[in-house]
Amino acid sequence: MTRYSRRTLLKAGAAFAGASAIGSPAILSAQAARIKIGHLVPLTGFLGAIGSYAQLGVKMAAEEINASGGIMGKQIDLMSEDSVNPATASTKAQRMIEQDGAVLLFGEISSASSLTIMQVAERNKKVFFSTGARSDALRGKDCNRYSFHCDIPNTVMVNAVGTALKQKGMVKGKKFVTLTADYIFGHDLLKAAKAFFSANDATLIGDELIATDVTDFSPYLLKVRQAKPDVVCCNLAGNQVTNLVKQYAEFGLPYPLVGFNLNTGDAWAMGEGNLSGTWPTVWYHTLDNPASKAFVEAFTKKYGKPPENHAWIEYITLKMIAQAITETKSTESDALIGYFEKQTQFDIMKARKAYFRSWDHQLVQEAYPFTVKPKGEMKDKWDMLVLGEAVPAAGAELESIYPTKTQNPCNMKA
């Protein structure tokens, strides 16, 4: 730590007093020279582990932007806090706008917390980029003009995994049991899963709703065994996926376990030999394209481990925001919304470019099913997934795996 002499402190005090004496305009202009951005992400609770990756990603993006001279010469002031739960998330979001002077908000992983921040954003007419929440309802019946959604929604995850399962003959005529997180995200994912099952001649013979604070799944696993399904399907989130997979391996049930939701941070925590089956992901650090490779290299150099998908999505989101502010020369909500609603294309380190769909503000992008790499082929402990072909397939419309206007209607008030 630097030690300051009494004299330095005295000078600093004098300078501060002097600045105050000159009056408030000086302070105001000093504030205006920075762009304040409010960032919320769960750092505790069942999503806290992946939230910590998210924070690393956004910090890296902010540092890079500031090091290269900021946005239009202004440095970014990133205010990043633990969103804790839906109620706290909403209180903090309101405070960031009202008292801390945030010009826009972004972050969040929990669909429940994201929903409350979306309401704050709408009330205050400030833009909010929801980076990690996946519930379809947020883009559908709960949508609003000020909220944008970066992660793939539940329907896309179901379609990504479903396509891969269909190719393996694991859907038609098969009996499924689902284990579902008992909050908005899980309910929503189950709805998408049910739609997929009924469209593809599969039957759902059992469905367990599981509270988000459950850490021991043994009673549920016994019920799964009693139901004797062909496939077990995990609709959980965060830590719970890790716990379920570990205990599923512990009990050694004979039915294949697949899932419609997984984040790589949770997969890395599962322990050797525990994960199997087919799962979806939005991005993985082994994706083979130059932009992605450069990002992975820089991130690994900085933090000593590869980026998780939340680190990636936070990184690209802040970069997209910076680009929007630079090109519109504005931090006003209307200007930013207009910019993104033009369906501006962004390079997000994937084969195809992505854009925010104008009518529901969903970032339309590729997704990937993956399976698990055999132990002998892993280069390191992070290298555990084998990505399948990107969905939609190369020739198909990007939007073909996303919910349509009729499936997930969104009515934004102007």
Added chain:
Amino acid sequence: MQFGFLLEQVVNGLVLGGYYLLIALGLSLIFSVGGIVNLAHGAFYALGAYISVGITKFLGFGPAVVLSPVAVALLGILFERFILRRFYDADPILSLLVTFGLAMVTEQAIRILWGAPPISAAIPQAFRGSVFLGDFLFSRYRLLILAVVAAVLVGVWLLLHKTSFGRVVRAGIQRPDMVAALGIRLQPYMTAIVMLGVGMAALGGAFFAPITIVHPAMGAEIITVAFVVVVIGGLGSFWGVVIAALLVGVVRGITIHFAPAAGEASIYVLMFLVLLVRPRGLLGERIEKFE
């Protein structure tokens, strides 16, 4: 067939109860002897898990589950000697605050030392899969945990009821003044009880690391259930805690069988009902110093 399924849940609940017991018994002992509600108990559980995962990498699983509780028990000496000892006679709110603070400090320390993302741990190959007994399914690894819990339970019971150490401790719970009058200093006994208590919590952490997520806040997750068990069982009673732990496991299992979504709520409802009928818990004794 329905009955068979239910029985399976009951047996599984007993196994789970055994695991709650490892955490709750220490909590109960520390409270009974020292009058301290140790909110930091979960932190020792978490430390036990982290240290065990660390040791497993170098020495394997067997040594890890022995060395990790021993290491945490040694930390327990510092904990008792430099922190708890100052609060035995103080206002209970102070010991609540200090142990709550310690729980947060430990959680952050784990974040700094091991990082915020969860760390990975796996079951040793020999204990994977399940065993069928007739139509019953048991996880092989949970059977191992059950055996360990049973051994610990017998050990602690013998220690408390068949040794001179145990006699002093039990007398100290009821009449510390009389023990003092007989010229026996309770402090070394208290150190031993704290070592035993946090060591058992660490043992629980070490054994549960392979089947649960190992992350900094894992201590906070387990502490609530442990408290529920202690409250249901009643203070000062060895068997009260044992029965309560098993009961909590079984009630949760049966509830999940019939109403999965109510699984976690069921243990609080159980606590509520028990306290309505028996305010001191199932087998709680009247302890003069706490009345």
